Amino acid sequence: MKEFTFERFARAADAAGAVAARPGAMFLAGGTTLVDLMKIDVLTPDTVVDVRPLGLSGIDVWDHAISVGAAVTNSQLAWHPVVRDRYPVLAEAILAGATTQIRNMATVAGNILQRTRCSYFRDVHASCNRRQPGSGCDAIDGFNRGHAVLGVSEHCIATHPSDMCVGLAVLDAVVHTVRADGSARSIPFGEFHHVPGDTPHVEFALEYGELITHLVIPNLPAARRSHYLKVRDRASYEFALASAAVVLDLDGDTIRAARLGLGGIATKPWRATEAEQSLTGRKASDATFRDAAEIALAGAVAREHNHFKIELAKRAIVRAFANAREAKV
Amino acid sequence: MGVRTTLRVNDTTHELFVDPRLTLLDALRDTLGLTGTKKGCDQGACGACTVIIGGQRVLSCLTLAAACEGQHVVTIEGLATGDELHPMQAAFLHCDGFQCGYCTPGQILSAVCAVQEVHAGVPSHVTPDVRHTVNSATLTDEEIRERMSGNLCRCAAYPNIVAAVRQVLLNEPRS
Numbered sequence: 001m002k003e004f005t006f007e008r009f010a011r012a013a014d015a016a017g018a019v020a021a022r023p024g025a026m027f028l029a030g031g032t033t034l035v036d037l038m039k040i041d042v043l044t045p046d047t048v049v050d051v052r053p054l055g056l057s058g059i060d061v062w063d064h065a066i067s068v069g070a071a072v073t074n075s076q077l078a079w080h081p082v083v084r085d086r087y088p089v090l091a092e093a094i095l096a097g098a099t100t101q102i103r104n105m106a107t108v109a110g111n112i113l114q115r116t117r118c119s120y121f122r123d124v125h126a127s128c129n130r131r132q133p134g135s136g137c138d139a140i141d142g143f144n145r146g147h148a149v150l151g152v153s154e155h156c157i158a159t160h161p162s163d164m165c166v167g168l169a170v171l172d173a174v175v176h177t178v179r180a181d182g183s184a185r186s187i188p189f190g191e192f193h194h195v196p197g198d199t200p201h202v203e204f205a206l207e208y209g210e211l212i213t214h215l216v217i218p219n220l221p222a223a224r225r226s227h228y229l230k231v232r233d234r235a236s237y238e239f240a241l242a243s244a245a246v247v248l249d250l251d252g253d254t255i256r257a258a259r260l261g262l263g264g265i266a267t268k269p270w271r272a273t274e275a276e277q278s279l280t281g282r283k284a285s286d287a288t289f290r291d292a293a294e295i296a297l298a299g300a301v302a303r304e305h306n307h308f309k310i311e312l313a314k315r316a317i318v319r320a321f322a323n324a325r326e327a328k329v
Numbered sequence: 330m331g332v333r334t335t336l337r338v339n340d341t342t343h344e345l346f347v348d349p350r351l352t353l354l355d356a357l358r359d360t361l362g363l364t365g366t367k368k369g370c371d372q373g374a375c376g377a378c379t380v381i382i383g384g385q386r387v388l389s390c391l392t393l394a395a396a397c398e399g400q401h402v403v404t405i406e407g408l409a410t411g412d413e414l415h416p417m418q419a420a421f422l423h424c425d426g427f428q429c430g431y432c433t434p435g436q437i438l439s440a441v442c443a444v445q446e447v448h449a450g451v452p453s454h455v456t457p458d459v460r461h462t463v464n465s466a467t468l469t470d471e472e473i474r475e476r477m478s479g480n481l482c483r484c485a486a487y488p489n490i491v492a493a494v495r496q497v498l499l500n501e502p503r504s
Binding site for chain 2: 001003004005006008028031032035036038039040048050052073075078079084085088091092095096098099100101102104105235236237327328
């Protein structure tokens with residue numbers, strides 16, 4: 001591991017200022033992404049600023065929303081009684097990921113900022129446009145069974161690996177930040193992550209040194225009927241091959257409104273808005289859900305080893321909506 | 330540049346001066362000589378390095394020692410009270426929950442926390458409804474396996490590990 005200076009500050013704006021003032025500085029929260037990638041030299045910061053002393057670790061509950069501090073751990077968020085009651089899809093998504101040890105360490109902001117698990121990104125001897133712009137993409141003609149079919153480009157097909165983010169995507173969370181000059185701003189979740197396009201190395205809508213302080217998740221009564229379904233080779237402790245987060249607002253057996261997020265198959269936490277809109281007013285049958293799934297995956301682009309994900313994702317969508325329909329709320 | 334770090338491990342407080350790159354795992358094993366915590370994969374994939382910090386089970390291989398300032402770390406060496414084994418240690422012996430023993434310290438610490446989490450009623454990935462509160466009397470084997478899924482065992486002692494966890498769940502009074 002490359003040598004670095006370790007620092008901590010008492011105030012969020014000071015931490016942001018410290019990173020902004022030092023090239024090659026990064027924030028450290030739970031360490032499950034940063035320490036992992038520093039060990040294999042994918043990330044080589046000169047300065048690491050520990051954000052956990054900043055006290056961004058509360059969950060505030062209001063009628064119209066909940067506010068979640070950036071340093072709240074994945075476990076704390078998933079186990080919170082209000083999250084389990086109001087946003088079951090989010091609790092389910094978090095609990096589907098990693099292991100209890102990792103969820104106890106990983107923070108909410110860290111989960112949002114986690115990097116792809118693409119084996120070529122993680123191997124400094126491989127060509128990777130995300131890690132080294134212009135160097136090529138070994139995944140496109142390589143072993144790409146786990147790679148993305150949505151949001152891909154000729155330069156990068158890396159999957160966004162998070163489960164929690166798919167839940168946040170369907171709940172229209174808002175990311176709140178502070179910058180080095182002390183100014184605050186908010187970024188809608190759907191605008192926070194970028195698809196690779198021509199610039200796979202540009203992953204987030206953050207300025208250098210900008211620090212996430214908290215998320216706000218607006219209240220959504222329909223989210224009481226919501227569900228996260230994850231498909232993977234193993235029963236636990238593995239990333240998704242395909243996953244679906246659904247919210248279903250029913251009036252009898254007619255769909256008033258629906259929301260659909262997809263994981264394991266896209267280059268960013270995916271919101272299938274066209275598929276969602278197609279469900280409004282239709283009967284909540286498996287055939288209806290299948291029609292929406294076809295729309296959601298219509299733009300999918302497969303490579304040599306991941307074509308199976310297209311049909312797998314469609315079936316995951318149907319099963320997730322069917323589970324939500326059958327839920328007792 | 331080194332970082333001054335005050336670290337409480339089990340019932341001893343240590344004043345350390347550490348390279349920022351030092352993981353908690355290496356600090357425990359190499360600096361403090363507490364070799365009960367094992368290095369399996371050193372990349373957060375196996376759970377052999379599991380320790381308890383602030384009452385929560387975590388992976389010491391992905392934790393920087395410098396980031397543990399002021400925290401209380403419990404390792405396998407800190408579970409027993411003198412010669413009296415912790416109930417989970419006794420259960421692993423009684424149920425023969427190990428073969429080579431390499432994953433065992435991590436399994437035991439992880440299991441201690443898993444039992445506390447069950448007593449707190451929190452759900453897991455396999456709990457049918459996340460709104461429900463689980464309890465130790467009705468917890469399924471599937472639930473125990475899911476809650477322990479962060480600790481791999483290449484000797485496949487899993488059935489007996491599950492039995493040890495169940496023994497403690499059924500016998501240990503709620504804290």
